[in-house]
Amino acid sequence: MSSFDRLTTLMARFSLHVKPSPPETATLLVTAAPDGAPLHVWFGTGGIGSRFGAENIVFSAEVDWGGASNPLLASLPDQIGFDLSTDGEAANLVNLMRSELAAGRCGAVSVINRLGEVLIVRLLRAQIEAGSTEPGLLAGLSDPRLSRAIVAIHDGPGRPWRNEDLAGVAGLSLSRFSETFLAVVGETPAAYLRRWRLILARQDLVKGDRVDAVARRYGYDSAEGFTRAFKRSYGLSPVSLRHRPSGSALPSAVPAA
Template identity: 40%
Template sequence: MTDDSRQLTRWFNSRILFGMKNPKGMIESPASSNRVDRLSAFFRAFDLSVCMSDCPAPGADARIIVLGDSRQSAKRLVLCTGSPESPAAEDNALVAASVNFGGPLNPLIAALPGQVTVDLNEFPTLRAITDAFVEEALNARCGQSAALGRLCEVMLLMILRQVIDGGATTPGLLAGLSHPALHRALVAIHEAPDRPWRVEDLASVAGMSRSQFMASFRQTVGTTPSTYLTAWRLMLARRALANGGKIKAIAQRVGFGSASAFSRAYLRAFGYPPIVTRQS
């Protein structure tokens, strides 16, 4: 690493790595604090774990590969949710990590393309974080596991940010989060699933008429607002049940009018009642 990279690494460690635990706090600047946050809800809803390995870990949701040169300088960051392509001949795989981020329940991971490549020369902050990640991975020091986990979390978050900012060409969650108006309605659902959302309410949040909102949501996200809302509620409920939560309390927390209504929706979605998930 160069002296500049080491200096940036020290700055990151002192200001962010050990000083903030909220992913939003890690990357948001004061100037952007009032913007609608399209990612933090996913980092609250799903636990993220990292396994450092040269080969993909069985059952991992994704794989992050740092490509660089013989001087261990990071050049590209690759996020793979499918089979990774071979790196360019001039690049070496410096570090690789397998990531678990909620499994098939996480709609954000499911919406990603098979491979995302980020040129670190275009993103100096992400390059500094990646350099810190490489240095931690290649040098055994106290707190290494915690440092790698936090650094990888920020790297993944910033990659996802670039994917969303870049837009999506096919209908789905990424297209919705990239949409200049619809993303506000999606964030409202993610942040407050317990609210009795009506189509009119979500259209108002998006700044659209009801008819315009319904047509645009279906065309962009690929489903209706009510279907997406129910799926998000059930996903949160399933995670809470797996952690031993009580059915009645969970039903209320995620926005169902009653435990019986929740149980019927759960059975339709997963093919078995919520008690099965709670007891498994």
């Protein structure tokens, strides 16, 4: 399975937006070699531009990818880097983005956003291939066996998954799968499945979907059982979220453990 397969559902469920910004508010930076050619891509928390000299920064942007509710984004280190000298196609993407920004032609913002999305995918592929020493989703997706089970959860959140089923997808014994998943991802398969379902359910409720439909969609036997699980995790009922006035503040997007 390719790294892109491991990203497809995450890219679909969390809209990714890349918008040029000053370095002091940027979460995506490109720094240059002494000759001015783009050399590294950096992605991390807001204000990463302050960690580099302004003369070295050739492009900076803010990336919005679902915030803390995106489990992959939440599992990334504060700063990750990507060497453009190892990927000529990514370097070409950066040059196109710089060209669009400099020329200021009609539709440049949209073009930069699309090119930035491709750049982020390539950056995340490299991170998945490199792996992670810290427990979390990035480490799980980097594992060739666990990633099969995680992608199955992502793609089929409403299925009645049992650990035995997911172990079979991963090609591991039940005991080995359960132990490895907990050690690598940092939570049990059932806990990750529950958290993923509630993240998606929250998205659907914000869009206005009915509570009973959302409950069925994500494998709950009843709207009542779903309501209890949602309230336990988010601290409010799904009905109140669905009926929240437009423009009002939303509760935390991260389910409680």
